[in-house]
Amino acid sequence: MESIVEILKQNKISPSIQRVRILEFLRDNRIHPTADMVYKGLVDEMPTLSKTTVYNTLKLFVEKQILVGLTLFENEVRYEYNMEPHIHFKCTKCGKIYDLDRSFDFYKDEIIDGHKVEEHHVNLKGICSNCLKTEKNK
Amino acid sequence: MESIVEILKQNKISPSIQRVRILEFLRDNRIHPTADMVYKGLVDEMPTLSKTTVYNTLKLFVEKQILVGLTLFENEVRYEYNMEPHIHFKCTKCGKIYDLDRSFDFYKDEIIDGHKVEEHHVNLKGICSNCLKTEKNK
DNA sequence: ATCATTGCAAACACTTTGCATACGC
DNA sequence: GCGTATGCAAAGTGTTTGCAATGAT
Numbered sequence: 001m002e003s004i005v006e007i008l009k010q011n012k013i014s015p016s017i018q019r020v021r022i023l024e025f026l027r028d029n030r031i032h033p034t035a036d037m038v039y040k041g042l043v044d045e046m047p048t049l050s051k052t053t054v055y056n057t058l059k060l061f062v063e064k065q066i067l068v069g070l071t072l073f074e075n076e077v078r079y080e081y082n083m084e085p086h087i088h089f090k091c092t093k094c095g096k097i098y099d100l101d102r103s104f105d106f107y108k109d110e111i112i113d114g115h116k117v118e119e120h121h122v123n124l125k126g127i128c129s130n131c132l133k134t135e136k137n138k
Numbered sequence: 139m140e141s142i143v144e145i146l147k148q149n150k151i152s153p154s155i156q157r158v159r160i161l162e163f164l165r166d167n168r169i170h171p172t173a174d175m176v177y178k179g180l181v182d183e184m185p186t187l188s189k190t191t192v193y194n195t196l197k198l199f200v201e202k203q204i205l206v207g208l209t210l211f212e213n214e215v216r217y218e219y220n221m222e223p224h225i226h227f228k229c230t231k232c233g234k235i236y237d238l239d240r241s242f243d244f245y246k247d248e249i250i251d252g253h254k255v256e257e258h259h260v261n262l263k264g265i266c267s268n269c270l271k272t273e274k275n276k
Numbered sequence: 277a278t279c280a281t282t283g284c285a286a287a288c289a290c291t292t293t294g295c296a297t298a299c300g301c
Numbered sequence: 302g303c304g305t306a307t308g309c310a311a312a313g314t315g316t317t318t319g320c321a322a323t324g325a326t
Contacts, residue, residue, distance in 0.1 A: 014325085016281065035316080050283040055316065071209055075290080076315065089253050100251055105243055107262055113238055114267030115227050121261040124245055129252030152300085154306065173291080188308040193291065213315075214290065282323070292313070299306070 011064045018049060022057045023081075026067060032078040032088075032097040072097065072123055085120070091128035098128060149202045156187060160195045161219075164205060170216040170226075170235040210235065210261055223258070229266035236266060 004024050008015040021042055026033070029041065039054045058079055061067040069077045073090050078097065085108075087100040107117040127135075142162050146153040163179055164171070171179065177192045196217055199205040207215045211228055216235065223246075225238040245255040265273075 014280075016324090018282075036314095048283075052283055052285095052317085053281080056282085059317090071211055071213055073209055075209060075213055075215065077213060089250070089255070091253070092256070098251070098253065100253075102250065112227070112240065112262070113236070114270070115229070115236065115238075115262075115264055116266075116270060117227070117262045117264040118230070119263035121259075121263075123259040123261065124250070124253070124255045125257035125259075126253055126255040128254075132252070132254060152305075154299090156307075174289095186308075189290095190292085190308055190310095191306080194307085197292090278326090280323105280325080282321105284319105284321090286317105286319080288315100288317070290314085290316105292311105294309105294311080296309090297307080300304095301302105 007066065011066060013060065013064065018046070018053050019057055019060075021046065022054060023061065023066065026061075026079060026081045030080070030082065030099065032070070032072070032080050034076050034078055038079070070121075073125060087122045087124060089124040089126065089128070091131055092125055093127055093131035096128060096130075100124070145204065149204060151198065151202065156184070156191050157195055157198075159184065160192060161199065161204065164199075164217060164219045168218070168220065168237065170208065170210070170218050172214050172216055176217070208259075211263060225260045225262060227262040227264065227266070229269055230263055231265055231269035234266060234268075238262070 004020050004027065005015045007023065008019060013019060022038060025038055025041055031037070033041065035051065035054050035058055038058065039049065039051050043049050058067065058069070062069045062079070067079050067081060068083065069079055070088070071077055072088055082099060085106065087102050087104060089098040089100055091098070104122050107120045110117050142158050142165065143153045146157060146161065151157060159180055160176060163176055167179065169175070173189065173192050173196055176196065177187065177189050181187050196205065196207070200207045200217070205217050205219060206221065207217055208226070209215055210226055220237060223244065225240050225242060227236040227238055229236070242260050245258045248255050
């Protein structure tokens, strides 16, 4: 597997410790974290880390197309490493976001009603398998 | 067509002038406005209208399921009157949001990978027919 | 020494809350 | 007159910006 440092170098980003750890966090924790979740996940091992750096770095990675920034349902941006097209499912009970690898009607690059489609998102919302189990056990 | 006042009464909401005009605005302007757009669209004719009332009223309507609140792509809630399932297309040039009446794979009420789907959203992004035309004429 | 990166503090935008005033029956 | 609705001001989030201190070559 390609190292994080190499990915940064390929994108002409100097691999500072903050940048490496932030991208690593996104690669290793496929939880669609918010900027705040990234900050909280790293601040213990990097106590001087600032939220500003997290925001700036995530923004930089999105510009360089290393990460994708998504606003799925709520009023907050979530970041993900996975660039393959996939469906997002958000559980309304526990708040977890799942990636579903189901393929879906892909309008990308098609003309629909005269509009040129460049992105196609499918977002589902409901109750995840875990929360369904917990409900039954009540 | 059912009057706005009747819709409010049916939902046990007293039809104050603010509430009537806000719901009317949503029914007559299918532009998926933000709270701020609703405020700006009405404040001229109702100069004492406050944003708080707009926010409170929109929230009330969403709770009563008269309106739907959507976070489509950006970090802001947009409101719409149309309850029929449909596709949203956002133009990255002009920012307009279009409703597309295309039907789509409807996962609602299905179990997918063990998760119970209750909402299914399809969001497209690209360049709308209008902006495509303008580009060509350059 | 120079240029880029970091991180604090302040500013911002969107939204919610507390509470006093005004309205409607 | 009493309960509800309104709207100002303040607080609360998530995010961005200005800028000085720090770090890398």
